[in-house]
Amino acid sequence: MELFLMTLTTGIMVGGIYALVALGWVLIYKCSGALNLAMGELTLIGAYVSLSFYSMGVPFLLALLISLVIGFILGILTERIFLDRLIGEPVLTVIMVTVGLSFFFKGIVELIWSTDTKAFQPPVFPLEPFRFGNIVVGQVYLWSFIAAIILLVIFVCFFKYTRWGLAMQATADDEMAALSIGISARFVYAAAWAIAFMAAGVGGTLLGNINGLNISVGYLGLLVLPAVVLGGLNSVPGAIVGGIAIGIMQNFCGAYLDQYFPGGVKEIAPFAFMAIFLLFKPHGLWGWERIERV
Amino acid sequence: MSTTFLPCGVYHENYKQDHAWWQTKFIKSKMFLLFITLFFIIPWMSDSYSLSICNQIGYTILGALGVQLLIGFCGQVTLGHAAFLAVGAYVSTLLVLEFPWPAVFIELGLAYPISIFIAAITAGLWSVLFGLPSARVKGFYLILTTMAAQFITVDFIITQYVSQIGGRGQAFSLPLGTIKVGPWAWGVIDSDIKIYYMMIVLTIICVVGVVNLLRSRVGRAWVAIRDNDISAEVMGIDIIKYKLLAFFVAGFIGGIAGAVWISNLAAISPEHFPWFWSLWLVGVILIGGVGSIHGTIFGSIFMVVVMELLQMAVMPLADTYPKLLMDFLFIKEAAFGLAICAFLIFEPNGLAYRWWQAKNYFNLWPFSY
Numbered sequence: 001m002e003l004f005l006m007t008l009t010t011g012i013m014v015g016g017i018y019a020l021v022a023l024g025w026v027l028i029y030k031c032s033g034a035l036n037l038a039m040g041e042l043t044l045i046g047a048y049v050s051l052s053f054y055s056m057g058v059p060f061l062l063a064l065l066i067s068l069v070i071g072f073i074l075g076i077l078t079e080r081i082f083l084d085r086l087i088g089e090p091v092l093t094v095i096m097v098t099v100g101l102s103f104f105f106k107g108i109v110e111l112i113w114s115t116d117t118k119a120f121q122p123p124v125f126p127l128e129p130f131r132f133g134n135i136v137v138g139q140v141y142l143w144s145f146i147a148a149i150i151l152l153v154i155f156v157c158f159f160k161y162t163r164w165g166l167a168m169q170a171t172a173d174d175e176m177a178a179l180s181i182g183i184s185a186r187f188v189y190a191a192a193w194a195i196a197f198m199a200a201g202v203g204g205t206l207l208g209n210i211n212g213l214n215i216s217v218g219y220l221g222l223l224v225l226p227a228v229v230l231g232g233l234n235s236v237p238g239a240i241v242g243g244i245a246i247g248i249m250q251n252f253c254g255a256y257l258d259q260y261f262p263g264g265v266k267e268i269a270p271f272a273f274m275a276i277f278l279l280f281k282p283h284g285l286w287g288w289e290r291i292e293r294v
Numbered sequence: 295m296s297t298t299f300l301p302c303g304v305y306h307e308n309y310k311q312d313h314a315w316w317q318t319k320f321i322k323s324k325m326f327l328l329f330i331t332l333f334f335i336i337p338w339m340s341d342s343y344s345l346s347i348c349n350q351i352g353y354t355i356l357g358a359l360g361v362q363l364l365i366g367f368c369g370q371v372t373l374g375h376a377a378f379l380a381v382g383a384y385v386s387t388l389l390v391l392e393f394p395w396p397a398v399f400i401e402l403g404l405a406y407p408i409s410i411f412i413a414a415i416t417a418g419l420w421s422v423l424f425g426l427p428s429a430r431v432k433g434f435y436l437i438l439t440t441m442a443a444q445f446i447t448v449d450f451i452i453t454q455y456v457s458q459i460g461g462r463g464q465a466f467s468l469p470l471g472t473i474k475v476g477p478w479a480w481g482v483i484d485s486d487i488k489i490y491y492m493m494i495v496l497t498i499i500c501v502v503g504v505v506n507l508l509r510s511r512v513g514r515a516w517v518a519i520r521d522n523d524i525s526a527e528v529m530g531i532d533i534i535k536y537k538l539l540a541f542f543v544a545g546f547i548g549g550i551a552g553a554v555w556i557s558n559l560a561a562i563s564p565e566h567f568p569w570f571w572s573l574w575l576v577g578v579i580l581i582g583g584v585g586s587i588h589g590t591i592f593g594s595i596f597m598v599v600v601m602e603l604l605q606m607a608v609m610p611l612a613d614t615y616p617k618l619l620m621d622f623l624f625i626k627e628a629a630f631g632l633a634i635c636a637f638l639i640f641e642p643n644g645l646a647y648r649w650w651q652a653k654n655y656f657n658l659w660p661f662s663y
Contacts, residue, residue, distance in 0.1 A: 035434045035437075082635055082639070085639050086638075086639065089642070091433055091434065092365070092371055092584075093638050093642065095371075095434070095437065096576065096577075096580055096634060096638055097634070097635050097638050097639070099373075099573055099576070099577075099631075099634065100577070100630075100631040100632065100633070100634030100635040100638070101631060101635060102631065103570075103573070103627050103628065103630050103631025103634070104627075104628050104631030104632050104635065105631070106624075106627055106628075106631075107624045107625065107626070107627035107628025107629070107630075107631060108624075108628055110621075110623075110624035110627070111621055111624045111625065111628070225438055225441070226438075229435070229438060233434070261454065262454040262455065262458065263454055264449060264450050264453065264454050265450075267445070267449065267450075268445055268446055268449060268450040271441070271442040271445045271446060272442065272446055274438060274439075274442055275424070275427065275438075275439050275442035275443070275446070278427050278430075278431055278435050278438065278439055279426070279427050279430060279431075282430060282431040282435050292524060293524075
């Protein structure tokens with residue numbers, strides 16, 4: 001029972017981080033229709049930027065803020081240089097450009113920071129675990145979860161109450177109508193990429209705090225794909241629920257199934273689940289089912 | 295496939311001429327020259343290093359052919375083709391190393407050819423298994439399923455289970471002389487030139503086979519599904535059957551590619567079939583041109599040769615900057631990513647389109663209007 005509860009809490013907390021990254025993914029898809037396979041590399045860039053500033057002696061929150069700013073700039077640059085020219089191109093073209101981007105970013109990250117595992121030194125969060133009765137949770141997890149939830153709330157408020165956020169919602173809903181009332185679609189696309197970079201960067205930084213930072217954190221960024229498939233590609237609440245569900249599932253598989261397999265279940269389970277889930281409910285829990293006509 | 299115009303003054307009088315593979319004497323002599331070049335001039339002129347590059351090109355063509363078939367002709371995007379290469383390679387390796395072949399088979403050198411065939415069939419069936427979701431989903435969802443195929447097959451099943459067979463740990467070693475084709479003494483595959491001949495023969499068979507398949511009813515059905523699957527279904531094409539058939543053929547060719555490639559490797563491990571390699575194959579056809587067999591070949595040659603040239607350019611600098619040698623892999627990755635982006639943005643039709651333009655220019659010269 002204790003194991004169950006502990007796995008559950010850890011899963012929810014890691015899932016919060018996934019939810020944050022998944023939110024960035026859904027945003028890009030909703031606003032510009034681009035299916036982004038470079039999400040893992042976006043998490044890497046943000047994580048390494050904040051790590052470099054942190055190891056230079058900048059306080060953690062400030063380092064995070066700097067990585068947010070750099071993520072914002074990179075996001076706008078990426079959209080303007082690569083994605084802007086592809087508006088109206090077939091889906092495969094856009095997907096493959098994001099694949100190309102992911103290789104490009106990955107190569108650059110490896111060139112600059114090399115592939116060794118790096119840790120946040122000194123540790124950002126205190127090492128002694130937190131206790132709620134019988135349940136023991138690492139402080140890293142708890143604080144990461146709290147940070148992820150705060151950011152999620154900020155992003156959701158941004159969409160609901162600010163002018164830019166409403167413009168993005170309008171574009172996602174109906175691009176033509178949005179254009180006709182004077183919203184600049186190009187601006188919205190750039191903003192979506194910028195926000196995705198920022199969300200992924202924070203997600204990467206938090207993940208890097210848990211186990212140290214190396215290229216495999218980019219693989220964790222790929223886990224957003226099962227999350228968004230579960231929630232539905234164009235649903236923000238779906239992304240959050242999907243992220244948390246994938247986090248929980250991953251930890252349960254790690255805790256309970258690992259003894260029956262030689263290993264690697266934890267990494268594979270979300271993808272196996274995704275493949276089976278797609279067979280039965282390809283549009284996810286809350287995604288829109290588009291009816292096709294010839 | 296884009297139409298190629300015939301040269302001025304060439305007419306067809308019956309359908310047989312119209313459907314001929316090589317329609318003019320000029321093309322026939324060109325193909326003869328190509329044959330001579332491939333079978334005699336290249337092996338005669340080149341040293342072991344350039345032969346190994348040729349082998350790499352052949353392997354890339356074989357791998358990319360299946361991807362081209364799925365993406366370019368059937369419209370089913372796959373990002374996990376390395377999984378099927380891996381299945382082919384592992385089945386073939388296991389059969390060669392572990393299967394208790396009767397002595398006759400080993401003496402006659404039949405073990406490896408049979409294992410290639412079985413490996414290809416297994417890879418094809420494995421590919422159909424992951425193609426099953428294509429009955430219900432398409433586009434991005436199918437991409438995710440094929441990605442799952444890569445992770446499940448290579449990172450889980452092969453790494454955790456298949457690699458443990460025989461207690462060897464991570465890698466299966468294939469010492470020189472394990473692989474033997476035919477009963478003759480020279481049938482032992484132990485040098486680049488023998489691999490080259492095997493590779494070239496299999497590549498030609500596969501390319502010709504696929505091109506012929508595309509000219510048939512099956513190929514036309516695939517193209518109809520690619521262009522619009524709903525209309526194809528309305529036209530009476532059993533789209534599920536043809537989609538799965540496309541997956542089978544793609545996996546089959548992938549299996550051949552993997553099984554042939556083991557002759558070039560001293561040891562085989564899951565690291566030979568990473569996700570990067572799946573994406574690399576898709577990149578090859580994007581650069582060569584989607585929906586063109588020429589494109590597959592041009593793309594393979596272009597990518598392998600450019601990466602070798604890049605390496606050659608980096609090597610002399612390595613004396614002064616030793617770090618560069620270590621970082622070459624990363625430079626390669628970044629260059630590959632940038633190349634895909636640049637081709638998709640500036641030359642979405644790929645290299646094959648340029649080739650087609652050049653060919654038509656000369657065919658129609660001097661009256662091109």
